[in-house]
Amino acid sequence: MSYTIFRTFQFHPFLLYPTSILKPRNRFFFSTTTKATQTKVPTSTQSKKLDKIPKDYEAVIGIETHVQLSTLTKAFCSCPYSYGSFPNSSICPVCMGLPGALPVLNSKVIEFAVKLGLALKCNLAFNSKFDRKQYFYPDLPKGYQISQFDVPIAAAGFLDVDIPLEFGGGHKRFGITRVHMEEDAGKLMHAENGNFSRVDLNRAGVPLLEIVSEPDMRNGIEASEYAAELQRLVRYLGVSNGNMQEGSLRCDVNVSVRPIGQSKFGTKVEVKNLNSFASMSRAIDFEISRQVLLHSQGQEDQIVQETRLWEEGSQRTITMRKKEGLADYRYFPEPDLPSVILSQEYVDAIQNCLPELPEEKRRRYEKMGLGMQDVLFLANDKNIAEFFDATLAKGADAKLVANWIMSDIAAFMKNEKLTINNIKLTPEELSELIGSIKGGIISGKIGKEILFELLAKGGSVKELIEKKDLVQIADPVEIEKMVDKVIAENPKQVEQYRGGKTKLQGFFAGQVMKVSKGKANPGLLNKILLVKLNSKS
Amino acid sequence: MAYASSLDAIGCFGSSVADTGILLHAIAGHDRFDATSSKQEVPNFLSHFDSASSFESKPLKGLRVGLIRETIEDGVEAGVVSTIRAAASHFEELGCTVNEVSLPPFSLGLPAYYILALSESSSNLSRYDGIRSVADSPCILLSLRPNIHTTQHCFILCALFSLTNHFAWLGSISSISRYGNQVYAEELGSLYGDSRAKGLGSEVKMRILMGTYALSAGYYDAYYKRAQQVRTIIRNSFKEALDQYDILISPAAPSAAYKIGEKKNDPLAMYAGDIMTVNVNLAGLPALVLPCGFIENGTAGLPVGLQMIGAAFHEGELLRVGHIFEQTLENGRFVPPIVADSVE
Numbered sequence: 001m002s003y004t005i006f007r008t009f010q011f012h013p014f015l016l017y018p019t020s021i022l023k024p025r026n027r028f029f030f031s032t033t034t035k036a037t038q039t040k041v042p043t044s045t046q047s048k049k050l051d052k053i054p055k056d057y058e059a060v061i062g063i064e065t066h067v068q069l070s071t072l073t074k075a076f077c078s079c080p081y082s083y084g085s086f087p088n089s090s091i092c093p094v095c096m097g098l099p100g101a102l103p104v105l106n107s108k109v110i111e112f113a114v115k116l117g118l119a120l121k122c123n124l125a126f127n128s129k130f131d132r133k134q135y136f137y138p139d140l141p142k143g144y145q146i147s148q149f150d151v152p153i154a155a156a157g158f159l160d161v162d163i164p165l166e167f168g169g170g171h172k173r174f175g176i177t178r179v180h181m182e183e184d185a186g187k188l189m190h191a192e193n194g195n196f197s198r199v200d201l202n203r204a205g206v207p208l209l210e211i212v213s214e215p216d217m218r219n220g221i222e223a224s225e226y227a228a229e230l231q232r233l234v235r236y237l238g239v240s241n242g243n244m245q246e247g248s249l250r251c252d253v254n255v256s257v258r259p260i261g262q263s264k265f266g267t268k269v270e271v272k273n274l275n276s277f278a279s280m281s282r283a284i285d286f287e288i289s290r291q292v293l294l295h296s297q298g299q300e301d302q303i304v305q306e307t308r309l310w311e312e313g314s315q316r317t318i319t320m321r322k323k324e325g326l327a328d329y330r331y332f333p334e335p336d337l338p339s340v341i342l343s344q345e346y347v348d349a350i351q352n353c354l355p356e357l358p359e360e361k362r363r364r365y366e367k368m369g370l371g372m373q374d375v376l377f378l379a380n381d382k383n384i385a386e387f388f389d390a391t392l393a394k395g396a397d398a399k400l401v402a403n404w405i406m407s408d409i410a411a412f413m414k415n416e417k418l419t420i421n422n423i424k425l426t427p428e429e430l431s432e433l434i435g436s437i438k439g440g441i442i443s444g445k446i447g448k449e450i451l452f453e454l455l456a457k458g459g460s461v462k463e464l465i466e467k468k469d470l471v472q473i474a475d476p477v478e479i480e481k482m483v484d485k486v487i488a489e490n491p492k493q494v495e496q497y498r499g500g501k502t503k504l505q506g507f508f509a510g511q512v513m514k515v516s517k518g519k520a521n522p523g524l525l526n527k528i529l530l531v532k533l534n535s536k537s
Numbered sequence: 538m539a540y541a542s543s544l545d546a547i548g549c550f551g552s553s554v555a556d557t558g559i560l561l562h563a564i565a566g567h568d569r570f571d572a573t574s575s576k577q578e579v580p581n582f583l584s585h586f587d588s589a590s591s592f593e594s595k596p597l598k599g600l601r602v603g604l605i606r607e608t609i610e611d612g613v614e615a616g617v618v619s620t621i622r623a624a625a626s627h628f629e630e631l632g633c634t635v636n637e638v639s640l641p642p643f644s645l646g647l648p649a650y651y652i653l654a655l656s657e658s659s660s661n662l663s664r665y666d667g668i669r670s671v672a673d674s675p676c677i678l679l680s681l682r683p684n685i686h687t688t689q690h691c692f693i694l695c696a697l698f699s700l701t702n703h704f705a706w707l708g709s710i711s712s713i714s715r716y717g718n719q720v721y722a723e724e725l726g727s728l729y730g731d732s733r734a735k736g737l738g739s740e741v742k743m744r745i746l747m748g749t750y751a752l753s754a755g756y757y758d759a760y761y762k763r764a765q766q767v768r769t770i771i772r773n774s775f776k777e778a779l780d781q782y783d784i785l786i787s788p789a790a791p792s793a794a795y796k797i798g799e800k801k802n803d804p805l806a807m808y809a810g811d812i813m814t815v816n817v818n819l820a821g822l823p824a825l826v827l828p829c830g831f832i833e834n835g836t837a838g839l840p841v842g843l844q845m846i847g848a849a850f851h852e853g854e855l856l857r858v859g860h861i862f863e864q865t866l867e868n869g870r871f872v873p874p875i876v877a878d879s880v881e
């Protein structure tokens with residue numbers, strides 16, 4: 001824990017030096033500049049804060065998300081970007097803001113924005129433009145950020161979310177106010193002794209999409225599920241890796257509280273430094289209870305427009321900066337770039353190439369008769385969903401495949417710390433395995449053995465069955481012989497059985513199975529066994 | 538270096554129309570590092586420069602020339618007006634029809650131009666912020682005034698580490714990434730403010746302040762937005778006029794050149810000197826300016842420039858007309874008397 005605090009302080013010199021020069025009026029660090037280490041928090045801490053929200057208040061939460069696009073090059077120059085590369089190793093006159101250099105738009109940025117806009121069911125602006133958002137800060141080399149102001153490329157959409165059962169379940173639709181394109185700023189690295197700061201412009205000019213939600217969320221879980229769904233969406237679309245730790249997905253949250261029935265919003269507080277969905281949910285719930293407490297004590301005037309910082313270490317939000325009136329960014333249309341014109345054909349082509357989206361996938365799985373828990377498990381991870389679908393495509397039964405993936409395969413991945421992409425089992429073989437069991441070629445028990453072999457070493461089901469002579473014994477004559485053998489070897493138990501202790505049937509079945517080395521068809525075995533046991537009574 | 542991006546264009550200068558055409562031909566065309574440059578194919582401008590001896594008697598027969606009425610009215614020096622009228626007569630001798638044409642919004646161009654230009658330049662000049670400019674140490678930045686205060690910050694680019702980079706220009710980044718002065722300050726706002734106060738000249742600072750004001754919340758609609766609307770009106774009025782005329786003509790300036798420093802303390806009078814040319818810039822049209830005579834009784838015979846304005850992408854036509862006009866003008870290849878005097 002102390003390590004966390006240390007790290008937080010190190011990256012936030014404001015806290016160390018309240019009179020520091022780093023008190024920008026117009027903006028602040030991106031939350032990701034703090035690489036606060038993940039802290040496991042006992043759930044007791046969490047619930048302690050959660051249960052104190054009285055019923056007569058309601059929270060209103062809106063989220064601004066910045067998604068870093070995984071284009072090969074930056075938004076307005078041909079520099080590549082890769083997270084963690086050496087400072088200023090990927091910069092050029094354009095992204096350094098040197099005199100005379102002009103921006104030229106990377107067309108992939110438009111494509112990705114349109115993709116996300118369509119996936120969020122937004123209205124697209126067929127004629128939008130870029131604007132300059134102006135402020136001075138050392139990580140902003142041009143003195144302005146190229147962004148979109150009054151005409152965002154996409155607006156008025158929504159995002160559908162299935163809340164997990166453990167948080168109450170239910171289907172929610174959250175409104176999307178707008179999606180716009182902009183460029184990222186660089187990064188400041190503050191010296192430990194506070195004497196100087198260095199500027200790393202690798203990230204400057206990297207394309208972002210800013211997604212602004214409607215204030216539709218009411219608690220931490222809804223907010224973090226919204227953000228998680230957004231992450232899934234950008235991953236499904238392939239527009240971003242959505243990685244929160246690397247800052248590819250950054251959420252700033254606005255929280256306000258009002259008495260139930262009041263239509264006017266309460267004073268909103270911005271919460272930053274949310275590095276995971278879990279911390280997002282906790283931070284919001286903390287902030288809600290803090291505001292509710294002030295409300296219930298008649299001190300709502302203590303809730304002021306400010307930016308608060310989530311402290312992972314102490315699990316609370318603290319004041320980072322009070323708002324000094326509205327910042328004036330002096331927006332005006334970016335004269336260095338032509339307007340962004342979309343044609344219907346272009347949009348249609350992108351629409352037609354959209355992959356199946358998480359929501360569509362969940363509804364499809366639901367229609368197959370899978371329970372919501374299965375649906376979420378399978379659809380939440382794009383790779384698992386692909387594996388599942390590929391297995392189905394080979395003809396396997398959906399419920400059976402879901403069971404195998406969610407039980408043994410999931411357990412194996414968890415134990416071995418593997419993802420579905422690096423297990424040796426292929427969808428083809430899983431389908432073959434399920435088919436072999438269903439078709440009676442092997443027993444379920446043998447099936448499991450084969451599964452673990454396939455997971456760890458790979459290979460084909462057919463080969464393994466042949467090599468290990470695992471084909472199920474489904475010949476009644478052969479099974480009858482084994483049953484006879486077991487009955488003959490256990491006269492005492494037979495007597496007991498016939499004396500009324502019919503529970504012993506299980507014992508006999510086990511013995512026969514053992515004789516068959518697990519290969520006997522269980523249905524046939526039981527049928528024959530019953531006939532034999534009962535016939536001589 | 539950008540001044541007013543939506544207005545900036547390269548001006549070609551030459552000792553003759555043909556020279557200017559050669560230069561323009563060399564630089565014209567799409568520049569893939571400038572998203573605002575046109576992708577339209579460039580015609581051969583050089584085919585228009587026939588020698589004067591091959592001209593017919595009326596080489597510009599049928600060319601419709603419009604003399605912009607608003608540019609020869611009150612406020613324009615009489616000597617300038619008479620020289621331009623003489624140029625118009627010369628066009629008639631070459632076979633053109635010359636008529637006066639009115640562009641009512643012409644006078645709105647100057648304020649609109651200055652609002653847009655200053656707004657954009659206030660933004661373009663933001664990058665001269667003192668951040669990319671620091672003392673001697675390549676990567677470690679010293680506390681600027683050692684031993685005084687622990688909260689002093691300064692900012693540098695660690696560009697110097699990028700030696701492994703293989704782009705040709707990167708070799709020189711360490712020098713180009715640092716420009717201007719950084720004033721030592723104890724507080725970020727002062728670092729910016731003092732660096733810019735010290736590093737920028739007074740005319741530049743005045744323009745930045747005016748542009749910043751015009752873009753400020755609450756003033757944007759009244760200034761910047763209206764100026765953009767005026768720009769559209771001007772563009773449309775030029776388009777209308779150029780539907781009726783092949784070229785439009787006007788003086789290049791309302792007066793002959795003023796003396797160096799003469800209007801230093803009267804910036805508005807100085808800016809007013811741009812009234813003839815800014816409209817063309819706002820409308821996004823090509824124009825050619827060439828000397829067409831001298832102010833007779835004026836200050837030692839200063840030259841008067843004639844501005845010829847063509848429709849968008851009609852540079853070739855302008856060069857052809859300009860070349861014929863120049864080659865057929867009496868004393869076509871002239872030396873201004875003021876220069877001639879000093880040469881003697």
Ligand SMILES: [Zn+2]
Nearest residue numbers: 077079092095
């Ligand atoms: Zn670059």
